[in-house]
Amino acid sequence: MSYPENFKYTKEHEWVSLDGDHGTIGITDHAQEELGDIVFVDLPKVGTAVTKGQTFGSVESVKAVSDIYSPVTGEVSAINELLQKSPEKLNEDPHGDAWLIQVKLASTSELNDLMSAADYQKYIGAE
């Protein structure tokens, strides 16, 4: 699977894509691959404050639970309802339909220290 050029990536395997002052957040294809069959996604409510580098939810596969860390600081403006009924979509389309949450950003400059698609692919290649 390809890693979109317009996304920014974290070392904890989340991605964020920016549209104005709204960021859409998900987990990477590498993350879903490592987790295996995903069976449960725990997300915060709309309006919850999230902080860059802090956990805001979890993804559970058959074998393990994994925390998700926010790549940005802001307030949750939407969550992906699709994942409540069909968590397995995260295995199928992690960079598209199976995004996790949308956040209204406190500051868009926070994205500067995240990885580009090329850097992230290098990072997971070396892991």
Next chain:
Amino acid sequence: MSVSADLKRTALFDLHCSLNAKLVDFGGWHMPVQYSGILQEHNAVRMAVGIFDVSHMGEIEIRGPEAGKLVDHVATNNAAKLKIGQAHYSALLYEHGGFVDDILVHKVSDTEFFLCVNASNQDKDFEHIKSHNHFDADVEFASEKYAQLAVQGPKALQVLQKLTATKLGEIKYYWFTDGEVNGVPSRIARTGYTGEDGFEIYVPPDKAEGLWNAILESGQEFGIKACGLGARNTLRLEAKMALYGHEITASTNPFEADLGWIVKMDKGEFVGRDALEKVLDQGINRKLVGFEMLERGIARDGYEVALNNEPAGWVTSGGPSPTLNRNIGLCYLPVQAAVPGTSMQVLIRNAPVAAVTVPTPFYKRAKG
């Protein structure tokens, strides 16, 4: 793939890599946790058949005129009652009554017993048995002599029967025989760790890859899948089979672990018996019990368990049950509460999530 040189490898390591298995460190062994996906592999075993490399398991051979006496001295079940060709589940205990390991004992002859033990415990088990060997018996660490393949599921017999002249249907559950599978000298045991019918086959390590491939080919028509330790864990949990380090440890005893049935107090003296006698006199305080989540959330190993929001125990194993499509687990609770129907809470990230104790096993196969 990151491959650590420190980890031990089974004879099938290269094969697992070529099958794109996801490999993990399992008790010091580089083992496949999954190939195509845990759910697919799990379902293949429940519906048809799967094959597992379990060569990391240890083997210990005990021979001599008093081999049976030694086994009965170190293990809790009654080895004297085994017939030649029969196997049973048993336990090695410390003097204080806690588990050294849980094991399978196979009676090969009146003077030879074959033990299958947990991978990460094999050295400890061997030393433990040797240290209690005051008998006319030899104890051999035999793990290097065997690779082990588990073929499990309702189609396991059909898959294997094509490869052997041994009449597999005549081997009863928890019996075994020595024969050939695909021309490979094999110890064929009708045992398993999945809750399904199936066989565990012990073979020379240099023959394991050829046999694995032959079994995969024979199983094609049934949709056989290569299965990893991930599916092995979900399958054994549904069948409520204990896992060392989880349900059973050095600080739990067999009565607490709901394994009283493998302890034969009336067979005479054995290591740990005095401690168990005291346990029976005083009664146990806690007991292993199955539970099912009522609210959304998945219990995992080590999570705290509460009764009326008061700390009461811990989860030993937990996760989703692919067969039942529910989130299940095993936990220790005070003995009065360790009966089906008790309301309890599992602390998931410090938040209490409602669960209820249920009868076990969670899954039992229909007898064919």
